[in-house]
Amino acid sequence: MFTSFKAGEKGKIVDLSHVNHLVQRRLLDLGITEGTEVCVKCVMPFGGPIMIESCGQCIGIRRKEAVQMEVVKV
Amino acid sequence: MEIALIGNPNTGKTSLFNNLTGSYEYVGNWSGVTVEKKVGVFKNNIGHLIDLPGVYTLNPLSRDEGVVTSFFLNESVDRLLNILDASQLERNLNLTLQLLEYERPVLIGLNMIDVANKRGIQIDVSKFSSLLGVPVVPVVARSGKGCDKLVDVISTKSVEPAKKNLVYYGKEVEAAIISLSKEIEGKTEQSLRFLAIQYFEGNEQVKNYLHTITDSVTLSKIHSALEAELQNRYNSKSLSNFIYLKRKETIDKIVAEAAVKKSTVVPLSEKIDMIVTNKFLGIPIFLMFMYLLFMLTFDWVGTPLSDALDALLTGPVTGFFESALTTIHASAFIHALIIEGLVAGVGGVLVFVPQIFILFFFISLLEDSGYMARVALVMDRIMESVGLNGKAFIPMIIGFGCNVPGIMAARTIETPKERLLTILLTPLMSCSARLPVYALFVGAFFAGHRALIVLSLYVLGIVVALILAKIFSSTILKSETSLFVIELPPYRMPQFQSLWRSTWDKAKGFIRKAGTFIFAGSVFIWLLSYAGPGGLDVDMDHSFLAMIGGVIAPLLAPIGFGTWQAAASLITGFLAKESIIATMNIIYFVPNDSSLQGLLANYYTPLAAYSFMVFILLYIPCLATTATIYKETGSKKWTVFSVVYALFIAYVLSLIIYQGGKLFGLV
Numbered sequence: 001m002f003t004s005f006k007a008g009e010k011g012k013i014v015d016l017s018h019v020n021h022l023v024q025r026r027l028l029d030l031g032i033t034e035g036t037e038v039c040v041k042c043v044m045p046f047g048g049p050i051m052i053e054s055c056g057q058c059i060g061i062r063r064k065e066a067v068q069m070e071v072v073k074v
Numbered sequence: 075m076e077i078a079l080i081g082n083p084n085t086g087k088t089s090l091f092n093n094l095t096g097s098y099e100y101v102g103n104w105s106g107v108t109v110e111k112k113v114g115v116f117k118n119n120i121g122h123l124i125d126l127p128g129v130y131t132l133n134p135l136s137r138d139e140g141v142v143t144s145f146f147l148n149e150s151v152d153r154l155l156n157i158l159d160a161s162q163l164e165r166n167l168n169l170t171l172q173l174l175e176y177e178r179p180v181l182i183g184l185n186m187i188d189v190a191n192k193r194g195i196q197i198d199v200s201k202f203s204s205l206l207g208v209p210v211v212p213v214v215a216r217s218g219k220g221c222d223k224l225v226d227v228i229s230t231k232s233v234e235p236a237k238k239n240l241v242y243y244g245k246e247v248e249a250a251i252i253s254l255s256k257e258i259e260g261k262t263e264q265s266l267r268f269l270a271i272q273y274f275e276g277n278e279q280v281k282n283y284l285h286t287i288t289d290s291v292t293l294s295k296i297h298s299a300l301e302a303e304l305q306n307r308y309n310s311k312s313l314s315n316f317i318y319l320k321r322k323e324t325i326d327k328i329v330a331e332a333a334v335k336k337s338t339v340v341p342l343s344e345k346i347d348m349i350v351t352n353k354f355l356g357i358p359i360f361l362m363f364m365y366l367l368f369m370l371t372f373d374w375v376g377t378p379l380s381d382a383l384d385a386l387l388t389g390p391v392t393g394f395f396e397s398a399l400t401t402i403h404a405s406a407f408i409h410a411l412i413i414e415g416l417v418a419g420v421g422g423v424l425v426f427v428p429q430i431f432i433l434f435f436f437i438s439l440l441e442d443s444g445y446m447a448r449v450a451l452v453m454d455r456i457m458e459s460v461g462l463n464g465k466a467f468i469p470m471i472i473g474f475g476c477n478v479p480g481i482m483a484a485r486t487i488e489t490p491k492e493r494l495l496t497i498l499l500t501p502l503m504s505c506s507a508r509l510p511v512y513a514l515f516v517g518a519f520f521a522g523h524r525a526l527i528v529l530s531l532y533v534l535g536i537v538v539a540l541i542l543a544k545i546f547s548s549t550i551l552k553s554e555t556s557l558f559v560i561e562l563p564p565y566r567m568p569q570f571q572s573l574w575r576s577t578w579d580k581a582k583g584f585i586r587k588a589g590t591f592i593f594a595g596s597v598f599i600w601l602l603s604y605a606g607p608g609g610l611d612v613d614m615d616h617s618f619l620a621m622i623g624g625v626i627a628p629l630l631a632p633i634g635f636g637t638w639q640a641a642a643s644l645i646t647g648f649l650a651k652e653s654i655i656a657t658m659n660i661i662y663f664v665p666n667d668s669s670l671q672g673l674l675a676n677y678y679t680p681l682a683a684y685s686f687m688v689f690i691l692l693y694i695p696c697l698a699t700t701a702t703i704y705k706e707t708g709s710k711k712w713t714v715f716s717v718v719y720a721l722f723i724a725y726v727l728s729l730i731i732y733q734g735g736k737l738f739g740l741v
Contacts, residue, residue, distance in 0.1 A: 022135065022488065026559040028318060029130030031165040045354060048455035051562065056193050057162055058562040060451040
């Protein structure tokens, strides 16, 4: 589960198919897809968005979308 | 020659545009700062450069991106100048490959090589160029290094792509491209291969375009047959995904050959992020920043400067006009028109130029440094709870400067409902034109707490906007889908030159308005106050202006300022908010703003003054804003709605504040 990650932990995306279609498209535009390695940079309080890093770029996504991403720790 | 500048968001596109054209453009750092199509002339006059909004792909999600796709479908362009961020090659190449399929001459400007080097990425430029089959010129967009070379290559070299069909999509897709091309051959001037691939990718705009020139059933048959075949043979998820993966294969191959990656160090940007987007400190830091902004604008720097300017205008400048008028023996009418109408009206507004410059300077700083996107991230949780998303916060902050660009900035919001909601609520953000009114009234009634009182009005605007967002999004503007994925560009040290440019670019509008709108308005208002049913040069209380104001005044009595003067100035405020001050200066004809403040004490109580400021904050979007709302929504209904709801909310809130305040014994 992606949301159990703490800041600084790395993971590899396994499955994005449950994520909202538009979000999937946008992530793809940013080069994030199945197989991409991501690192959680920080987690906003009160169920706010999380900030992830992949290939040197930082991206903010909502917690509820992050929940639907299947990620394994590496 | 027409050249289009295209690239991903945050690749330094607008900086490059400025350096190539030397024009005064707007430079920003959050995704989508280029909200309009902008055209500039090259420094050496070789042609026009068209600045397109930043996009990741030609398959659009937001309206901003739609602008680019429709440009590609409907307009002709001679050359494409594609700017790439060298530190994010893979992502940037996804767009480049689509551009190459468009089969127009392409030239690549490779930006941010220094950033790439810091991340341990070394790029072999000549290798890269030969792999893509187009010229590649390394540039530093921020400083303009390499721009001369770029212009040289654009104007001399033939930049026809040397390689065709860089991406091989597999025999099934290629066969389908050929059969679809046959359907549309001769019916369009655009590249058939480009149209076919975009259609297969599910590009809605291309789909609509193709449906206008050929039979939609045949096309969708080709599409579904291909998708089914790919699913059978390769078990692919979808056609668009298949195309994406094929492109990615090619990109990976190019990058592997042209770039070398070494291990990396943590860039400074990420260290700063640990603090400003910190779990608990994020929002307090943002509020601190805003507080600082207000203190600088109203207390520490802005007010002393404005006072000095006021002294200059009322002293030497008025004296100059007085003596000039006396020397030329001007008639009493002209004398009154210039001194009581123009100098009082226009001068009363110009006094606030320093404060407005400071405000715009800080907004530019927010944009250029890359902090704006972080603010959107920090604010998303709050915005989501009222049915908006964090990106809506950016138009609102820009709205503090001026509502018009704020409303236009809403184009980067992908979902139509959230965008409309943002457009409707941005006018509640207290723009710089409302600032003179506050400055005048806080000076007269709340001298000890200037910044605090003004901050309270700005916060009130935000709070009202959030409450209304909640109400609207759960009633008339319900939407299920909400999208929030935001790129956080690395922090960049803003360059003074570009900061000054964008500050000047925004603030000059205010000065221009003072010279045109306010100028004409001042003459008109003065005439109305000078003439009456009894003829010219009547006592002001018997002028036409007093009559018009007098009709509305009784309605305003319950909210604390039922005078014809207040009513008349509110009417002119629709033209431009700062003309409220111009009108008051004319009505209460006084030599300068400080004596106007003294006079106001006779007409307002502090409570009524606060109620008046709240009313000004909310009551109606100005003329230019209303026109922009109409342009952006394309709907008369929503435009009228935006005016009516604002008037209603303003009246109700002022009523609560004034009557409630009286109950508590405030005066």
